[in-house]
Amino acid sequence: MSNAFTFTKAAFSKLEPPAQGKRTYYRDTRQDGLIVQHTSTGQLTFYVYRWVEGKPERIRLAKYPDITIDQARRKAQEVIGAIAQGKNPNQERRAVRDEMTFAELFEKYLNEHSKLHKRTWQEDEAQYKRYLEDGWKNKKLRTIRRQDVQKLHTTLGEENGTYTANRTLALLSSIFNKAIDWGWEGANPTQGVKKFKERSRDRFLQADELPRFFESLAKEENRTIRDYVLISLLTGARKTNVLSMKWSDVNLVTKTWYLSQTKNDTSQTIPLVDAAVEILELRKEEAESEWVFPGIGKTGHLVEPKKAWAKILERAKLSNLRIHDLRRSLGSWQAATGASLSIIGKSLNHKNVNTTAIYARLNIDPVRAAMQTAVAAMLDAGAPKPETEEAEQSEDNPEMVLPASEEQSSPPNAANA
Template identity: 45%
Template sequence: MAAEKVNFTKKNIKELEPVPGKRITVYDETQKGLCVRVSPAGAKAFYCVRKVEGKVEWVRIGDAATVTIETARTTAAKIINDIAAGTNPAAQKRLKKAEMTFADLFAEWVKDGQAKGKKSLGNDERNYRLHLQGIARKKLSDIQRTHIRKLHAALSTTSGLYQANRVLELISAAFNFGIKVLDIPNLANPAAGIKANREESRDRRLHPDEMPRFFEALAAEENPDMRDYVMLSLLTGARRSNVLAMHWQEIHLERRTWTIPGPKAKAKDNIVVPLTDAAIKVLQPRAEATGAQGWVFPGTGKTGHLVEPKNAWQRLLQRASIEDLRLHDLRRSLASFQIDAGVSLAVIGKGLGHHSQQTTAVYARLAQDPVADAWQKGTDAILVAAGLKKTAEVVPLKKLPGHRKSAI
C-alpha cells in the first residue's frame, strides 16, 4: 500500500487523527522525505526519512506543535543534502545522545582523584555543587567558551574574584582530564585562554579592636552549630573544610589534640592541632550530647556533615559591623595573634600544617609541647583582645548578652 501523502498545511496537520495502538506516518507532497508521525496518544513530530547505506534512518526534526512547516521543509532538505555529501545525521544524533555531560566528566574526575588521594577533592566537589550546576547536564560539545566566560564574570560579581578563578581552574582541569586521560575524541577545552581575575595576596585578619564586637555578635548567634563552628575555626586555625568535616575519631579530649589526616589536611603527613582550654570548652558539651560518635558537626546533606554556612556568616558580620572578613581569615587571625605574642614562625607553621622545602626539616624536629603552648598563647591573646579573658582567668562567654551555653 502506498504511503499516505498530503500537502502539509497547519489545517491538514491539525486534522491528523491518532489511531489507538498504532503510530501512523503521513508524508509531505512538497518536500521529499519529510513526514509527520502521529503517536497513539496524539503527539505529532516532523521526521526526515531516508535510506543511508541500505538502512532506513529516521531523523527527528522536532515537535509539530512548535516547529513550523517551512522550518521542517528547510531542515529536511538540508538533511538530504548532508546525506548526499556522506554524512549520516541519524548516526550523529545517536553519538550525541551517548556523549558525556559535564556531570559525567566530573564523576570520572572525582573517581580518579579518589584513587590518587587528591587533597583538594573536597573543595572541587564543593565548587561543583555550588557553582557548576548550570553546565552539569550539558553535553561536553555544547559547552562553549561564551558559557564559561559568562559564568566566570557572574561568579566574579556574586562570589568574589578569587572564587571565580578557582571555579575556572576546576573547569579547565576537568576538561584537560577528559582530553589527556580519558582520550575523549575531538574534545576542546572551553576554559582555555579565558583570562583569570588578577589576584593580590590577602592579609585580612581580625584586629584587636574588632574582637569585642565579633565575640558579642557570635554570642548572639542562635544557631549553636554555627556558633561552635566559627569558634573552633578561630581557636584551632584549621582550614574551614577541615573544621566542617571534623570527626570524633580525630579528637582526643584527654590528650587535647585533633589529628587531621594528611589527605584531608592538604599535607603529606597528619597534622596534630593542639586543643586549647577554650577549644575543649566548645567540644566537651558536643561530645556529651552525641556520645563523641560520628561528625562533630553533623548535617542532613549529601556529605553527612555541616556545609559552609554562608548566610549565617553574613549575619554574624552584619551584627558585628565588620566588613571584608572571610571564614578563611580566621585561620590567618590565629597566626597573627601568635606572632604578636612572640611565637616563632616555625612553631606556627607546624601547627597550621604549612610545609615547604625550607621549613619541613625544622618542623620535623619540633616537639608537640611548644606547638601546644603556641596555640594556648594565640587563643589567650584572642580572648584578651575580645575582653573575655584577663591575664590568668577566662571570663565565660555566657555572660555576654544573647549567649547560649554551647558557645564556648
C-alpha cells in the same frame, strides 16, 4: 633519532621536543600501529594509527606515563582487534562524547576522578552546583566554546571575586582535560582564557573587631555552628578539616587532635588549647555521632554554614571576613604575641621546604604554648568591658562561655599585626 624505534623509557627520555606549536609522531617497532605523539611542551600521548573504512584514523589511548609502554602495547592490540572486527573506535567515541551533556561529564568526572584522587572532591561538587549547574548542565560538550568560558570567568570575577572565578576556571580546565583523556575529540575550551591576577589575602580579626565578633557569635542560636566557628578560630585548622572532625581523632586527655592526612599530604597533630578543650568536653558529653559537628546531609557532618556565617558578620558589623580568615587570625595573633615563624608554621601545618627540618624538631608543647598565648590575647581583646560584663552575659546566650585567660596579654596593635 629515527621516527621509528623500539619504545623504552630511556628512549623517551632522550626525545627533544619539537618547535613551539608543532607535534612529532614516532612509531613503535615492536607493536604494529602504535605511535606516540610528542608536543612542544614535552607531553607524550599514545595513539593507534590505522586505516579504517578507507581513511586514516588516529585512535587515542592515553598519555604517558599515565599508562606504561607495555600497557599501551596491550591496548593497541585490543584496538587493532576491534578494527579487524569491523568496528571504528573513534566513531563510537565521537558518538558518545558529542552527545554528552556537561552535567553528564561532570558526574563522570566526580565519580571516576575527583572522588578517587582528590580529598577536596566535595569542594568540586559544591563549586559545580554553585556556579556551573544552572547555566551549563544541559549544554552539549560540542557547543561549549572558549567565548562561553571567557564570559563565565568575567562574570564570576565581577560578581563573586577573582579567587572564585579562577578556581572555577581551573575546575573547568580539569574537567575538559579528563574528557579528552576519556576519548572526547574536542578542544579544551578553557585554553586561552587568562586567570585574573590575585592579591595575597591578609585579612584577620583585628583587636577592635574581636569584641563585636564574640558578642555576635554568642547570639548564634545554633550551638553546633557556634562551636564550629570557635574551634576553627582556636585551632587554626583548615575549614574542611574542622567540618569533618571526628571524635576518634580527638584526645581530650592529651589535648590533641590528630589528622591522618591534610591538604599538604602530611599528617598533623594539632594541640588543643584550654578554651578548645572546654568546648569539646561539653560536646562530648552529649555526642551521638562519630562527627564532632554532625549534620543532616549525606556527609553526616556539618557543611559550611554560609547563611549562619553571613548573619554572624552582619550582627558584628564586619565585612570581607571569611571562615578561612579565622585560621589566618590565629597565625597573625601568634606573630603579634611573639611566636617564631617556625612555631607558627608548625601550628598551621604550612609546608615549606626551607623550614620542614625545623618543624620536624619542634616539640608540641611550645606550639601549644604559643597558641595558648595567642588565644588568651584574642579572648581578652574580645571580652566585654568590666562595667557591662554582667549585663551582657545575662542578655546573651548563657550557654556561650568564653574562658578568661589566666595570663593577661596586651592585644596587638592592629596596624602592626
